[in-house]
Amino acid sequence: MPINNCRLVTYSPAYTIVPTYECFNRCSYCNFRSEPGKSPWMSISDVESILKPLQSQNICEILILSGEVHPHSSRRQAWFGRIYDLCELALSMGFLPHTNAGPLSFEEMQKLKRVNVSMGLMLEQLTPALLNTVHRHAPSKLPEVRLQQLQWAGELQIPFTTGLLLGIGETVNDWWETLEAISKLHQRYHHIQEVILQPHSPGHQQTFDAPPFDPHKLPEVIAKARQILPPDITIQIPPNLVKDNCWLLACIEAGARDLGGIGPKDEVNPDYPHVQEQALREILQPAGWELVARSPVYPQFDTWLSGELQTAVKRWRKITPVSLLSEQQSRDFRNS
Numbered sequence: 001m002p003i004n005n006c007r008l009v010t011y012s013p014a015y016t017i018v019p020t021y022e023c024f025n026r027c028s029y030c031n032f033r034s035e036p037g038k039s040p041w042m043s044i045s046d047v048e049s050i051l052k053p054l055q056s057q058n059i060c061e062i063l064i065l066s067g068e069v070h071p072h073s074s075r076r077q078a079w080f081g082r083i084y085d086l087c088e089l090a091l092s093m094g095f096l097p098h099t100n101a102g103p104l105s106f107e108e109m110q111k112l113k114r115v116n117v118s119m120g121l122m123l124e125q126l127t128p129a130l131l132n133t134v135h136r137h138a139p140s141k142l143p144e145v146r147l148q149q150l151q152w153a154g155e156l157q158i159p160f161t162t163g164l165l166l167g168i169g170e171t172v173n174d175w176w177e178t179l180e181a182i183s184k185l186h187q188r189y190h191h192i193q194e195v196i197l198q199p200h201s202p203g204h205q206q207t208f209d210a211p212p213f214d215p216h217k218l219p220e221v222i223a224k225a226r227q228i229l230p231p232d233i234t235i236q237i238p239p240n241l242v243k244d245n246c247w248l249l250a251c252i253e254a255g256a257r258d259l260g261g262i263g264p265k266d267e268v269n270p271d272y273p274h275v276q277e278q279a280l281r282e283i284l285q286p287a288g289w290e291l292v293a294r295s296p297v298y299p300q301f302d303t304w305l306s307g308e309l310q311t312a313v314k315r316w317r318k319i320t321p322v323s324l325l326s327e328q329q330s331r332d333f334r335n336s
């Protein structure tokens with residue numbers, strides 16, 4: 001089949017490191033957090049022994065996903081320092097780090113840019129109504145704090161991942177408003193590489209008593225998001241949270257083109273095992289979609305990275321057929 005007619009869907013071969021599960025926020029849908037002081041922090045040598053055997057496994061991304069220490073806590077500096085050191089270690093071992101550790105100060109973001117090829121933070125939903133419900137005890141989820149992160153990422157030229165958590169008590173109109181806000185910031189800074197549309201998926205620990213987001217609604221949300229978002233932003237959906245294969249395909253037909261980081265465990269949704277590469281291929285191929293590995297930084301952002309990071313990324317570009325990806329992106333762009 002000529003390359004032009006390939007229909008491509010990407011994913012990032014990834015492994016997740018959790019510096020700590022402790023978090024001063026209590027989002028009521030969370031199945032990840034533990035109480036402050038109750039989760040030991042990962043040491044550099046712990047992580048080194050985890051990463052060593054992964055070096056021969058074609059895993060490119062190390063996702064650093066963390067619970068949060070309060071910005072005014074006396075432990076904040078040590079927490080941040082640990083995250084920085086873990087990123088530096090992963091990089092020195094040949095991996096490409098992507099960090100989502102909640103909201104950071106401008107200076108913290110500036111420092112982490114040196115050791116991350118991209119970073120991320122979900123907007124969840126911008127409506128302040130959630131501050132009385134799921135986010136009542138989660139100061140990090142203040143809409144203005146989250147939007148500020150996206151703006152700083154733009155100012156600092158950090159390739160950025162953001163997204164919406166669907167089904168946490170928001171209205172349909174709230175989806176479009178949150179997507180419009182992402183769109184607006186991207187038009188100013190051109191820094192958003194992907195938007196995750198994440199269906200709320202109840203787990204064993206959460207106190208928020210609501211059903212999973214109805215997967216039948218997802219294709220419709222994706223189609224409208226595709227209209228609102230600029231064409232150079234990729235829409236990502238997590239395949240482990242869209243159980244039915246037909247609906248996964250419907251999401252792709254509706255405009256999703258990426259399946260996110262895939263590794264041995266989804267730390268955020270531990271009750272929903274990641275669907276592995278081969279199984280995904282078997283769902284996609286009969287419908288004419290080819291699954292392709294990508295790196296955690298999209299090729300159009302390579303020039304925003306330091307020389308050292310660019311060298312690390314180039315090693316992976318040799319194995320990932322990015323020429324195919326750029327081809328698809330420009331095609332999607334033309335068709336939009």
Ligand SMILES: O=c1nc2n(C[C@H](O)[C@H](O)[C@H](O)CO)c3cc(O)ccc3cc-2c(=O)[nH]1
Nearest residue numbers: 012063098100120121161260261266268296
């Ligand atoms: O396995 C997961 N990966 C998650 N990732 C990883 C993500 O799929 C990749 O790190 C990016 O696509 C970069 O390759 C996130 C990254 C972010 O920046 C923000 C939110 C998430 C959420 C999840 C998640 O719930 N589960």
Ligand SMILES: C[C@H]1O[C@@H](n2cnc3c(N)ncnc32)[C@H](O)[C@@H]1O
Nearest residue numbers: 029030122165198199200201202268
């Ligand atoms: C890392 C991201 O994971 C998402 N997240 C947190 N809890 C859940 C859940 N129960 N179901 C789906 N996604 C969740 C949030 O959007 C957070 O920002």
Ligand code: SF4
Nearest residue numbers: 023025026027030033
């Ligand atoms: S979702 Fe993130 S911020 Fe909220 S409690 Fe869980 S770890 Fe903390």
